[in-house]
Amino acid sequence: MSYETIIYDVDQYIATISLNRPTRMNAITQEMDRELFDAMQSAESSNDVRVIILTGSGRGFCAGADMSNLSAASGADWSTVDMDELERELLPSHSRADARGDFQKTYSYFPAIEKPIIAAINGASVGLGFVLPLYCDIRFASEKARFGTAFAQRGLIAEHGVSWMLPRIVGLSNALDLLYSARLIDAEEALKMGLVNRVVRHEDLLAEAKEYATLLATTVSPRSLRVIKKQVYNSLFSDLGEAIESANEEMMLSLQCDDFKEGVAHFVEKRPPNFTGN
Incomplete structure (x- = not known):
């Protein structure tokens, strides 16, 4: 399948999925959601893939939901919308019969993918772009990476299960700090919190992620x-x-x-x- 909003590449048992809307800082659209879901399933089902890397094209990892979508949403009448039904329309459930229902939702399906997923966070990781790495298994960050929840600044809440996953990664107080304040933190603070596993030089990020992925793909x-x-x-x-x-x-x-x-x-x-x- 050819993709419009992501790049999918397989080499040496490693699938690299790059969010690819660099002029919009890889902001997420419904099309990107669907293509990401398809690429993850392709990587999982392929015998040529043992490890998956998720990264962003250009200078950002993901700036969150596309603001044009948010602008339209802010003017809509949501009082009669069934959010569960809306999610089913936007993104099919992860379909493996033995996967927990918890891991069949938008973005929370990453843990049900039976192969390791490494996030290589190359820049801004904000809003929905903050959510994606939380559901990855390992997180490498460029020294230039910045992280922020952004939800409270938009009048929103901790969506897509962030209130469940984030405290399990960084602890309750750190999670509440990030969610309450919506402040941006740099890569070093993210490392101290445990939000990321490793911080590397910006130019070495993908090479370091691939080196670790190769370790998993060839030695275990x-x-x-x-x-x-x-x-x-x-x-x-x-x-x-x-x-x-x-x-x-x-x-x-x-x-x-x-x-x-x-x-x-x-x-x-x-x-x-x-x-x-x-």
Whole structure:
């Protein structure tokens, strides 16, 4: 499929998805939402992809919702609109039968994608552009990146589950600070809060993200990544006993898999692994 608002590229088991409206700082439109959803599904279903990188074209990561859409929305009558129905119209649910309902919503479907998603945040990450990286698994930021929720400044609220996800990443007080004030923070403050995993030189951002993605794509089992991601996100909804019980079940399945045999063999034989994901 050809895309108008994103760029999709696959190389060496890494799919790079670039939001591509640089003249609008990659502001999100309905078309971009649909194309991003399609690209994520394509990456997930491809045997040639083991890791996904999400980044932005030009000098920004994503400036949020396109302001022309917001201007139209501010003049509409929302009193009779069913927001759940509207979301279903705008973006199909992530369709995997075994995915939690929590992870079948707009943007919250990222955790249901069975491959690691790395956000490479190259500039402004504001509003909806702040939401996207929260649902990625790992976040690398350029030294030039800036982050802001923006919602309260627009008379809006913490949308798309941010009130649930953000405190789990940065803690309750930091989350409330960012949501209340809508202030912009730089990459170093984001790192101190735990909002991002790593801050790198601007010109090295994509190379650093790809180096980490290559590590995941070539040295660890794709099956292990798939199961571990599901374990971690599902554990957000379970207690310790349930997590241990689930881990025991998954361990028994892992011991029967080809990747376990290869994991032992390459270690004993002191050679690079040749994992298949089975």
